Amino acid sequence: xxxxxxxxxxxxxxxxxxxxxxxxxxxxxxxxxxxxxxxxxxxxxxxxxxxxxxxxxxxxxxxxxxxxxxxxxxxxxxxxxxxxxxxxxxxxxxxxxxxxxxxxxxxxxxxxxxxxxxxxxxxxxxxxxxxxxxxxxxxxxxxxxxxxxxxxxxxxxxxxxxxxxxxxxxxxxxxxxxxxxxxxxxxxxxxxxxxxxxxxxxxxxxxxxxxxxxxxxxxxxxxxxxxxxxxxxxxxxxxxxxxxxxxxxxxxxxx
Numbered sequence: 001x002x003x004x005x006x007x008x009x010x011x012x013x014x015x016x017x018x019x020x021x022x023x024x025x026x027x028x029x030x031x032x033x034x035x036x037x038x039x040x041x042x043x044x045x046x047x048x049x050x051x052x053x054x055x056x057x058x059x060x061x062x063x064x065x066x067x068x069x070x071x072x073x074x075x076x077x078x079x080x081x082x083x084x085x086x087x088x089x090x091x092x093x094x095x096x097x098x099x100x101x102x103x104x105x106x107x108x109x110x111x112x113x114x115x116x117x118x119x120x121x122x123x124x125x126x127x128x129x130x131x132x133x134x135x136x137x138x139x140x141x142x143x144x145x146x147x148x149x150x151x152x153x154x155x156x157x158x159x160x161x162x163x164x165x166x167x168x169x170x171x172x173x174x175x176x177x178x179x180x181x182x183x184x185x186x187x188x189x190x191x192x193x194x195x196x197x198x199x200x201x202x203x204x205x206x207x208x209x210x211x212x213x214x215x216x217x218x219x220x221x222x223x224x225x226x227x228x229x230x231x232x233x234x235x236x237x238x239x240x241x242x243x244x245x246x247x248x249x250x251x252x253x254x255x
Contacts, residue, residue, distance in 0.1 A: 066186065
């Protein structure tokens with residue numbers, strides 16, 4: 001079992017307080033990205049802010065999963081992601097109803113670094129059973145639920161989360177470069193969960209182990225400025241499923 005742990009990220013965000021933005025000088029030395037956020041504050045009000053933060057993947061992931069127009073299941077029926085507001089309730093993959101507490105969005109075009117993941121079109125029938133329906137346009141932060149019977153005995157769960165970008169093949173999972181900026185979104189619920197979008201299961205937002213990397217690079221304060229409704233990284237709670245990469249997953253189930 002000891003050989004499994006390096007392949008899987010199942011850590012909880014450390015229970016620390018955001019504190020003052022003492023790491024702002026580090027952030028100012030980096031390219032910046034503009035984020036539009038809407039947060040459900042502790043008193044119940046919805047607060048909208050425009051926040052500038054470093055354009056690094058660990059921060060950009062907070063707002064770059066779902067393209068404008070993506071239909072999100074709610075108890076009242078599907079709602080376009082851009083029409084949701086904090087306080088709305090959404091229906092998770094398990095059928096539970098959870099409250100939306102934060103929405104992040106940003107304009108996304110081609111990555112500055114070509115080695116970094118960009119947008120992807122998940123083609124109809126790419127995962128079987130004619131799903132997704134219709135084609136699904138996602139950003140670099142989208143993670144897909146992958147199921148395999150060998151995972152159960154190894155991890156206690158038969159499913160893990162894998163970046164959709166790991167499956168880019170130019171056929172079923174097609175990298176796309178938009179002609180102009182596309183508005184991308186991510187959704188934070190009261191607890192990390194899975195949403196069935198276009199018939200396939202994708203995760204809601206959770207920073208996972210990125211919190212540790214941001215602390216090490218002096219960017220944790222700049223990151224937490226995106227979440228005025230949270231009192232620190234510990235408020236993100238536990239991840240719903242373990243995270244890994246396609247390469248690590250294939251090594252694991254092939255071992």
